[in-house]
Amino acid sequence: MYCTVKEIIRDVLDTDVPDSECVFAVVLTRGDVRHIAQDWSLTDDELETVMQRLDDAFEYGADVSVVHGVVRELMEEKRASRQVTVPAVMLEKVLALAGSEMKRLYAVGSENGATVMRSSGKNAKQWTLCYRRWTGSTCHEYQHRNPRNSAQLQSRD
Incomplete structure (x- = not known):
């Protein structure tokens, strides 16, 4: 779920889970994703695209390899569509x-x-x-x- 902290808290509170049951939650900030993908030196626009794609990818659970996969996919798209100018x-x-x-x-x-x-x-x-x-x-x-x-x-x- 890619949204504000308040929206995440509201969603967790709305979840039908007994008070005695423990849950596990992972929070990835833009800074966390930038650190995980530091080899790619993402721009702010690219980072936003990665965050939105991670929202879809993490819907059913995932790990750091999903972040790497999403970033690689984005970089491949950029590489495939690049244009080179030669004098x-x-x-x-x-x-x-x-x-x-x-x-x-x-x-x-x-x-x-x-x-x-x-x-x-x-x-x-x-x-x-x-x-x-x-x-x-x-x-x-x-x-x-x-x-x-x-x-x-x-x-x-």
Whole structure:
């Protein structure tokens, strides 16, 4: 139950429990949750979101791992929706570097048995460079895809 202290006390007093029966209650303040989740350095807005989600999670009982789980879930949501801004000059340099690396890998791969696959039709500018190199009995495979749109190198060892 995420609410004020007075509301919690009213709710406990309204509970139909005999006077002789003992109950167990856990109170987590925002400070407690901030301490439990100190590895994440939560902002006030994030902390409020965590507190509201904990209200739902603790409805049927829970432990500290629930706090960690809720915070991890929130951080994953933030990470998944983040946007990165790169200055155009820097992006241009990265793409030029990727293009020259593609040419170098193509040249090296041609000498060592690489396979270049090109697509046809409207995507004719897209291609994949597969480069395999052997070290003893181990094959190392590298792939580059569409250097104009991506500067990713995938290594499969």
